Amino acid sequence: MTRFPSTPDLDLLFRPRSVAVAGASTNVDSPGHDYLEAIKRQGFSGPIYPINPKADTVAGLRAYPSLREVPGQVDLVISCVPAPAVPELVEHCGEKGVRFLHLFTGRFSETGDAEAARLEQAIARRAAELGVRILGPNGMGLYHPAGGLSFRPDLPTDRGGVAFLSQSGNNAVEVITRGNARGLAFGKVVNYGNGLDITPGELLRYLADDPETTVIGGYVEGVPDGRGFYEGLRAAAARKPVIIHKAGRTRAGARSAASHTAALAGQAELWSTVLRQAGAIEARNQDQLLDLMVGAALLRPPAGRRIAIVGGGGGRSVQSADAAEENGFEVVPLPHAVRERVRERAPMLADWVGNPVDQSILAGSGLSSNGLLELMLEGDHYDLAIANVGEDWFFGRPDAADRLKHACGRLAAIAAASTKPVAVVLGPTETRNRDHRALVDEVRDDFVARGIAVFPSVERAAFALGRLVQAAERRRA
Template identity: 35%
Template structure:
């Protein structure tokens, strides 16, 4: 709330005001006066008594009253002293423009920390340092110096000043609805991305937020703030640093870590963030989300005045997973009555010249399409808005009336209407009227279709219920798991043996195939007929061998006592040849999985930015070759789990292909939720791999499990683990599996 009041200030100071028109200390004062800022402006410079008609003060303490906001234009080295003076004056927030802090090396990092300590001592919040500034059009406060700003619903949050300038310039050159506030994040020494999300969520002037992100220092806080934000408003984000070279550039630019783009894509989708793949889609997508009602589904109708644009639009819809709406017979009959004989009236609808002499036919056709219950969104493509320019000036009035009617029809239907026009960059009056009435206009079909997809995706996110969707690891199950993990810790180990990993999963009721752990080859002779009369898999049990196959620690299809004895001997020889120091703790026997199925991988890892992440994808050999996996942050909701199954590129494989039966998706979802509950209850688990999990028409077979604990137990031990520590029964360790 202090940030909200600071960016709607009753008074502000420009510390380091200047008479030089090339300096920010001059430009900011000029912009405030030009735009009609209603609050008090206090320029501060000991060498000036007047600046642009304003009284100039020699120092901060000379300023009358108590300004909420300070724009600091002085060099980096002066910042600690300036912040102290701001604190003594009661300033709430300081915007620090100077560079030369953490982004510049160790000395700059030390200066940044010193400045932050002063700010925290006096209760001053910092925007920056190394920020391009802030504007708030609704408060007529432009502290960046951008020109051609007009008030509207789009907020901008950016780690790059040039990206913000690019967005503002794009907006001034094209038809758009206007901006609310902009904040340049800079080094985020104090206030970070997540803090600003809370500001934009509370700001009544912001309807949707456009964000440019390079890296995060606190990914968990960002995700929590993003969930709060997207529950109220759309957040459209472009994440740079997709490649290794891009990640290096991001680190040198802001001092932040970019992290894995694949991970970022998954966790941001989970938080309801609309992640665009192209930076030039930021504004088009945000325009739609800020101005249009949310659709009921993904069914799109296309209304075109040319077959080429109609086909291009249909291809773009299909590429992004949207659906061409199936028009009702009533709608098609109505279109036939309006259009020439050669018109296409299914979908896409091609008016075939039916609007060339009467643009109002667009509105009549749009009315039929918007009223069709099978249509969720309407896209108009072609040259609307340019009829008077293309054909004859006498069509201008009809086009302007058509624009008014289109906007009214969309409001009445409460369905999104987006318009693509060849003449968008020419900004003719009919297209200006559409934008003024809340209908987005696009110069490119791809951008328009990206906006349609964003509307459908965000609507689905808002519609899905997440109440009571989380499985939690409570009670006796978690206590049993904690006893097991504490026993492993007491033996000085961080890697669970596979039998222990199986037992751990069993405490959370994960169904497991039968298995037998033998510690010496002599125990083979004690096996009964059940084990000797079926083909078995034999796997080495060793705290030192994490990848059994690579070390020769797996033998398959062993039938009978003699084969088992030979297999044991061969595994011992191969493993010790591969790892001479490996400690062998027996063999795990399990019946060969005879039922065919689709193999998937489920894994958990701990990410430095986002915390524990759950991974799902095709397993077995495919995980290394295709890398077709998706990530979500824990805890996982049921909706998240279903979304993961649909999110891999090979999702159709789960439906059954080439004679394979479809997999039991419900069972997979339950497995994902149980793994999530286990790790959330026991955050000391740093890595968990279930690969492969063979999925069948009913249920699944878990063929291998691996669990690693964090190196340091302190701070990561679960509550149940702490409770279980010291229990007498732990002295005996983990019981053998039989």
């Protein structure tokens, strides 16, 4: 199955001209209904054919008793039929000249049952003979807003250049939902499940050359084709940032991965080495994956490691310095030139203020941490910045909402105008005060709408930035 078709071959998978759903269902709580709703809501522009022998219409669309009865050409078939019905469906796909069959259908090799694994292999062989490429089985398939494709009706409709490959379906949904809330606009997302025919390696090769794709994320438990995966990874990482979350690193995780997607998961150290050698950035959990994708998609790569840090009180300053230095940054002391600029505007601060800038000593001085951030970003003293919003400080003051919005608006303007990357830290909204929660959510949404990279803690911001600097240095070397 290790084939590498020239890259345009998969274009039609992501932009089919027509889609049929085999096993389409009138039950609104079933995948056979969800796919139809999902594709309709994404505004799929071609014909959609529900296949259902017992219904005239499904989800408001005219249904057909069999794939063979569908009047026009079908590029992509999504299968929700049970496993034993798949061989017949493959035959129909062959007769109909279908190019891609996505098997949402599961209960194959991932169950650990030998008979189910044999059926899976038989399907692979027959589909290859008929020229039908298979995505899956046991995967949710395709989410590609620009192509009108989605695997769940409630997913966002924004279009962008962030691609994501995921062995796990629920993980794909989590990453899309959470990533979108943090400003990631997705392009091609594939939950390839058992990876029987179309492998993550082949998908990576395709995405490497895909002009729509600017950043690639991946979640793998194991890979069906190790060499192909490595080569795909290397090809992609040479052209754009590639971030991989490898799960199933431990004995227990590998055992669980085996029953999840029939993948043989390997050891942690081996995988870290392979990823590094291929030029990919490794994430150890979903939070890191998201932070790295946000950083890669929304921030320019910094030119160096000299970091300016502002905002938050004294405690946050100390914690920020720790986080920055532990992730490889140089917390360069405030240079003389900046100090003299401070002296002009707030003389009593000039010999006290440092980097990180402790917001609590600025009160009443005439200089805010935004003001200091602007001074520090001017000239060539720093390569990048982290700005802590320090929202808890505002909540202790009168007119908290107005002050917080004003400060964040100015920070967003500074970050957007700077040629250097500026990461914003705005904490998770952990408070019992519902007004404060709503306010922080509103402010975060505003940053995100303006394309600013927001992180929930300074440690997570510093980690992501540190890895991205490392990757940029490796690419330059």
